[in-house]
Amino acid sequence: MARSQEEIEELSICKDAQIMIEKAEKDGVVTVWDRFKAQQPQCTFCKQGLSCRNCSMGPCRIVPGKARSLGVCGANADTIVARNFGRGVAAGAAAHSDHGRDLLETLDAVANSETQSYEIRDVDKLLRIAKELGINTEGKETLQVAKDLSSTLFDEFGIKKGNIGFTMRVPEVRRKLWESLTISPRGVDREVVEMMHRTHMGVDQDPVSLLLHAARVSLSDGWGGSMVATELSDILFGTPKPVESKVNLGVLKEDEINILVHGHSPIVSEAVLTAVRDKNNIERARAAGAKGINLAGLCCTGNELLMRQGIPMAGNHLMTELAIATGVVELVIVDYQCIMPGLIPAMNCYHTKMVTTSPKAKFPGAEHVEFSVKNARTQAQKLVEMAIELYKKRDKNRVLIPVEPVSMMSGFSNEAILEALGGSLAPLLDAIKSGKIRGVAGLVGCNNPRRKHDYCHVTLTKELIKNDILVLGTGCSAVAMGKAGLYMPEAASLAGTGLSSVCKALNIPPALHVGSCVDNSRILHLCGLVAKELGVDISDLPVAGSAPEWYSEKALSIGLYFVASGVYTVLGVTPNITGSKLVTDLALNGLTNVVGACFAVDTDPHKMAELMINHINKKRKKLNLPV
Template sequence: MENCGCITCDAATKELYEKAKNEGIETVWDRARAMQPQCGFGEMGLCCTNCGMGPCRIVKVSKDGPQAGICGATEDTIVARNFARSVAAGAAAHSDHGRDIALALYHVDDKARIKDEEKLFKLADEWGITVEGKDTVQVAKEVAEKALGEFGKVFGNLLFLKRAPEKRIKLWEETGVASEAIDKEIVRVLHSTHMGCDADYRNIIRQAIRAAMTDGWGGSMIGTELSDILFGTPMPKKVEANLGVLKKEYVNIVVHGHEPTLSEAIVVAARDPELVELAKKQGAEGINVAGMCCTGNEIAMRHGIPMAGNFFQQELAIMTGAVEAMIVDVQCIMPSLATITKCYHTKLITTSPKAKIPGATHIEFDEQKSFEIAKRIVKEAVMNFKNRKGEVHIPDEKSEGRIGYSLEAIIKTLDRVTNTHAHPSGTVKPLVDAIKSGVLRGAVAIVGCNNHKQPHDSCHVTLAKELLKRDILVVTTGCGAHACVKAGLMSDDARKYCGKGLATVCELLDIPPVLHMGSCVDISRILVLLSEVAKYIGGDISDLPVAAAAPEWMSEKAQAIGLYAVASGVYVLLGVAPAVTGSENVATYLTKDIESVFGGRFEIESDPVKAAEKIAAHIENKRKRLGI
């Protein structure tokens, strides 16, 4: 797959996009085209609607137009405020997801429902919860309560900040970004960006960072850790990916969205013998569950459930005519699905009180009755099988890969080498050794969404390949992970894209060169990995020869992620410019000056080949400074 200049580099996507065109069905690409030209004020972040005197916009092209809002807010203030609000919304989404997982853990009343007891007790220990004389369910309740406290506690900083290297913690305290309770920091962004409040762009960004930190080192980390405790910590396993995982003769259920609570229950319900029997009575051979977007990542990582596709494939999945039900919870669900399902038999089922869509069937999910509700939803899908209309069109395209690289899985994998050299196991030593010796030059996280401003998947894949050939290990999450597995980059065969050093490491450790670390909230796994490596070398995250890239990002969550990564000391390359270009001060601060404060910064580069060059230069620079 090359960067061909067309809408996508994914063959299945191309095929169904053509089908959509022939059938006159509107997709994200058509709506993007109809939207051109997009509003220049919005694009630059120069439109303010924060009060009833507005909307106000700053005119950059001529000095004759307004140079300040009606209240006198400058371009710096307006741009910074808009950016901060986006970050807060992103952090809110991830954190509220984390809260729901914590609530699910809180309500567990049966030990059998806790899949990683070891991790539960480890976290209890980390948080100073005494476990002696308590049973597992009791400990789970107390851990969940502590986690829920992180959202609204009256005093004190986020507990997980302590997982960072000491130097980093000190830096956060000195620069005033060591976050307190999650909800508090997000509310503070909304307050301080209210009309007539904070006008100092640097201070607005400082508060935005505090909110972003409650995502990566707060809600997301809670989401990841507690999901592992509840549903199991991912371990390497094989998976199939792309729309070709749908099966013509089966009842196809696509779960789409983010929270694993619902999808886990659906996976279990779909295996219920009664429902499988019912499916057979309807003329199907069985029930096939596949995942999309981050929900897809969650259940693929834990159960090897096939990955149907990423953000830009959600509409196309329905156009196969083979999907009996698309079940969604929260985030990244296009409202257009309701329109498209009208042309097919597919039932769109919403399940969260936070995300209803006109035209969809709403069956509210309730964690306490999860199995019952999941069975009801699966039954809806089964009974819909006979309603298929017209021809079923499933692209042949699917690929295979190995996924499931949680931090625990990575350490276990590294132990294979440690043990043979009689070194202490359970550390990142082999990884550090490989980087120090130069066999590996460094590591890069490729994360984030799809965006019509970039060819679909093409930037993820091209960037990954460009890095692999430079002996840079790639880890990935979110829709970037879908792109990479579809392109075959998580198979052993992908070693052919690697430089000699990386290929050797992959062979020795028996790993693919691109490691799937999970969903977007699982970027918290990467933060912990970076912290472990930094602590091991006695330094800080900003010392490491690493970087992050979101070549096709679109969501507010991605902006929050980018900002907490920068504040954690990481160089973050964005393939799409955020709406900050209207203020030279804000743009310069985020792409240059911020580095002298946090050791990380943003870089904007839409071309994935040039992006790889810039990242590689950054990595070599860090190596030089480390003297390796």
């Protein structure tokens, strides 16, 4: 039965989503909300983390305090919950870091002149990062430095000895704390493998020990794999600078060929962009009756293109099927992560084709055009030609572009923030000390059909900026803020007087788009820089993090590396750990005594804001700053 208008408004705060949910229903497209409904009621054992299928004596489902309080092997609820959580963190860290490794392989191929498809666009950053990691750059050719850097970073993935190089960005006091807890991150490959080992039947049964290792895994992602992904993406594709663009489904164009890139890595999307801008292809598109070729992004590969190239953003995670339902999308080109298999039946309702490009992520029903570092240019050309052919099949009677696009600013890398501040952190620190900016919040993560789409992201951001807290956004959270108009300097009118005066002086928005999910490493780095400048630990800073609508295992890793780095983090969706009081207490309280920060969970964005503001005030008081 079709949903009423009220029901649709309960699903999303976004006009484009609301209109398209209705059209999708009419067109017979099954969406994530339909499948979510069909899954109800969901398994309460799994929800609490109390089911285990790590071995074939099971699967087991634990009922604490009852006859079934132990699994067949004898593992109790605490062990099972901690093991499940640890495996989730490991999967998330692996996803980010394997993405980082793809960038590394690309840099290596460029360094060894094995590809014509990519180049080094930010040589200054290459030299800076190489020096930071102890590589001698004196008198060396650029490509030699790139070779040395790639060889150093390859070693770090599985590290031979010691800790990963970027941990030098952390204040010494925190590095020592990590050492004392034996959670200093070694290479991500090693940490993830060790987590899989520990969670095998009959290995680590101690929930505290498992959680500490989960923290170590996450740190090897945040200060390792993700940071490598960010820094190498900047070196290869350019370090982002402030740029204005557009966001929401209104960026799609009725009179042009529309190509969407979806996934995470910039390696494919940058190659597609080059082909889309090729004059001959634009001519071909015109010959096919279109005015041009329009490239737009979805999710994090969209964020990568938006940050560096100003390419418009069609939407975040829950908008991906709805984008197809506009009927104007010729091609969806995907790499990996967050691509719902539900896109395949959705595209089958239209002339749209989905093309997979990574050998790691194939989807039955999608065409596979495999990209490698060497063939990216030719494969991208093939895809653009495919889109031009598909345009001829578009059914003009089934087209609906639901709204006008909204303007947004993007491109706030740490380098760009420093430049906006006149080259040093001093103005930011002064503003924090005076209380004009009371603190900084990182708002990150996904959408989840458990929450009204974008409601928590937007409401929480508005509350924070109203209270003079500068918001840094990444991932799908950033897209939500962009759509709500919070990424334009004019949004300063929604901020408190202090933050608003800073924004007006610098002509920046009160919420800054700092990138994709791997770019949470930019936030970590900034925290490290500020803490070092102030001579304190990261856990002393008036900062907080939040993933208000998270769904993915990557978000688990992100949340945990923020906490393990000393950043209090509020989640808007409860992780599957409530089956263990011990693990839940540790996450929500106990971790503070261990790493100086913990998680909080609340589903109401107003209460989430209150928690974050109270935390920031507490930290300000401790630093003797006005509250």
